[in-house]
Amino acid sequence: SEYARLSVSLLRSAGVPAEVRSGMAAQGGEIVAHAWVAYHDGTRWHEVDPTWGRMKVTAGHLPLEVTDVLALVSLGQLVIERIDAVK
Numbered sequence: 001s002e003y004a005r006l007s008v009s010l011l012r013s014a015g016v017p018a019e020v021r022s023g024m025a026a027q028g029g030e031i032v033a034h035a036w037v038a039y040h041d042g043t044r045w046h047e048v049d050p051t052w053g054r055m056k057v058t059a060g061h062l063p064l065e066v067t068d069v070l071a072l073v074s075l076g077q078l079v080i081e082r083i084d085a086v087k
Helices: 002-013 066-074
Strands: 018-027 030-040 045-048
Touching: 002 018, 002 030, 018 066
Parallel strands: none
Antiparallel strands: 018 030, 030 045
């Protein structure tokens, strides 16, 4: 989350509306808690991932509360079938 917060601070200091987005992300065959950045270019919002060096956020970035995901897993209401590596 440090890279995301730093990036948001830099964008805001340049006058660009930005916010930290957080949730779960697929990386290397597992799902981890993760944070990324959303910024507004005057027309629409874009999402980037400064931690992983990606200029676009993939479908593997899920804006969920980590505690909600853990609760669903513990109740058997969420099962992760497969994670494919992003190329």
